[in-house]
Amino acid sequence: MIDAFADILVYNWFGLDAATRLGESVHFFFYDTIKIIILLSIMIFFISIIRSFFPPEKTKKLLSNYKKLTAHFMASLLGVVTPFCSCSSVPIFIGFVESGIPLGVTFSFLITSPIVNEVALVMLYTIFGWKIGTFYLISGILVGVIGGIVIEKLGMEKYVEEYVYQINVSDDEIEELDWNDRIAFAKKEVKDIVGRVWKYVIIGIGIGALIHGYAPAELLAKYAGANNPLSVIAAVIVGIPLYANAVGTIPIVEALMGKGVALGTALSFMMATTALSLPAMIILRKVIKPKLITVFVSVVGVSIIAVGYMFNFIMTII
Amino acid sequence: MEIKIYGSGCSNCVKLANNTEKALKEAGVDGEIIKVEDMKEIAQAGIMSTPALGIDGDIKAKGKVLSVEEIKELLQ
Numbered sequence: 192m193i194d195a196f197a198d199i200l201v202y203n204w205f206g207l208d209a210a211t212r213l214g215e216s217v218h219f220f221f222y223d224t225i226k227i228i229i230l231l232s233i234m235i236f237f238i239s240i241i242r243s244f245f246p247p248e249k250t251k252k253l254l255s256n257y258k259k260l261t262a263h264f265m266a267s268l269l270g271v272v273t274p275f276c277s278c279s280s281v282p283i284f285i286g287f288v289e290s291g292i293p294l295g296v297t298f299s300f301l302i303t304s305p306i307v308n309e310v311a312l313v314m315l316y317t318i319f320g321w322k323i324g325t326f327y328l329i330s331g332i333l334v335g336v337i338g339g340i341v342i343e344k345l346g347m348e349k350y351v352e353e354y355v356y357q358i359n360v361s362d363d364e365i366e367e368l369d370w371n372d373r374i375a376f377a378k379k380e381v382k383d384i385v386g387r388v389w390k391y392v393i394i395g396i397g398i399g400a401l402i403h404g405y406a407p408a409e410l411l412a413k414y415a416g417a418n419n420p421l422s423v424i425a426a427v428i429v430g431i432p433l434y435a436n437a438v439g440t441i442p443i444v445e446a447l448m449g450k451g452v453a454l455g456t457a458l459s460f461m462m463a464t465t466a467l468s469l470p471a472m473i474i475l476r477k478v479i480k481p482k483l484i485t486v487f488v489s490v491v492g493v494s495i496i497a498v499g500y501m502f503n504f505i506m507t508i509i
Numbered sequence: 510m511e512i513k514i515y516g517s518g519c520s521n522c523v524k525l526a527n528n529t530e531k532a533l534k535e536a537g538v539d540g541e542i543i544k545v546e547d548m549k550e551i552a553q554a555g556i557m558s559t560p561a562l563g564i565d566g567d568i569k570a571k572g573k574v575l576s577v578e579e580i581k582e583l584l585q
Contacts, residue, residue, distance in 0.1 A: 247557035285552035
């Protein structure tokens with residue numbers, strides 16, 4: 192239905208030819224924009240309902256019940272469902288560490304949370320299908336677990352700003368919500384999130400559309416395809432300084448993959464742009480010292496590269 | 510009445526502050542708005558999701574931008 196609408200809009204109303212590059216790019220742009228905005232609104236609503244059951248206060252309580260590997264795993268898993276925005280990462284960090292949750296477990300949460308953003312996940316499922324969506328979910332959790340464990344093993348506690356340990360968090364009661372509250376919360380989230388990300392979606396789809404119509408497929412496949420062993424590393428290094436919303440990156444990734452860029456390479460790029468970004472590091476600098484930031488970036492960067500290679504390998508055997 | 514807006518200055522915090530100002534005016538309540546931007550203080554208040562709104566030392570809302578109407582109700 193959306194496809195038919197985009198057909199009419201682009202080919203009939205705009206009078207563009209379906210066989211031209213311009214026609215193809217413009218069609219891709221409208222089709223994807225409409226599809227994604229509609230799906231996002233529906234899915235954010237349902238996901239927000241789930242999220243309303245996991246405020247950070249509850250996550251914190253849940254996490255103190257687990258130990259070692261299970262704790263890292265649960266932290267990553269909860270990172271997926273706990274509502275989180277990068278401006279809250281500092282209070283969450285302090286809240287976790289102060290309540291005695293190990294530093295590494297806190298990092299497992301903080302690493303996975305931005306990577307497996309529920310909005311990104313929805314877009315991956317809808318654009319690429321459940322297989323890739325699930326791969327991405329698993330690898331996001333994997334990167335969080337591995338990153339957290341390494342930071343724990345390195346004993347980085349002394350690189351946390353001293354004041355964090357001196358803070359005494361006052362009572363934090365968990366707000367009781369009824370179904371009306373949850374639905375109201377979900378509606379608000381749809382409005383907020385769609386209102387915030389639509390620009391990125393359009394910019395992302397716009398760039399995606401350009402790549403779709405114009406990028407030289409042979410060139411990309413040659414340099415970023417599965418056969419170039421350095422492609423994943425290059426993708427991650429390029430992705431780190433880029434600060435992009437996962438939502439905006441996905442259409443670009445989709446278009447790149449259509450041009451022969453390997454799946455693992457594309458997903459690594461996406462994870463690097465979301466998990467490691469300059470603004471996030473500047474925020475984290477308020478609670479951790481430069482040394483730990485360096486460790487954080489290296490550990491997460493290396494894990495993302497490893498996951499990228501793993502994917503590229505998996506794709507060659509299935 | 511002392512109203513505290515907790516948040517690091519992100520766009521949602523600014524929105525909440527603006528809504529609060531409007532709510533005060535519309536409700537005709539005399540109150541002082543204090544913006545708490547220091548992370549230590551925010552964490553100390555037990556807040557893990559910003560923005561948050563406190564009235565006379567009570568945290569009324571966390572992690573959401575309340576509408577003008579909702580704030581007015583809290584002010585009553």
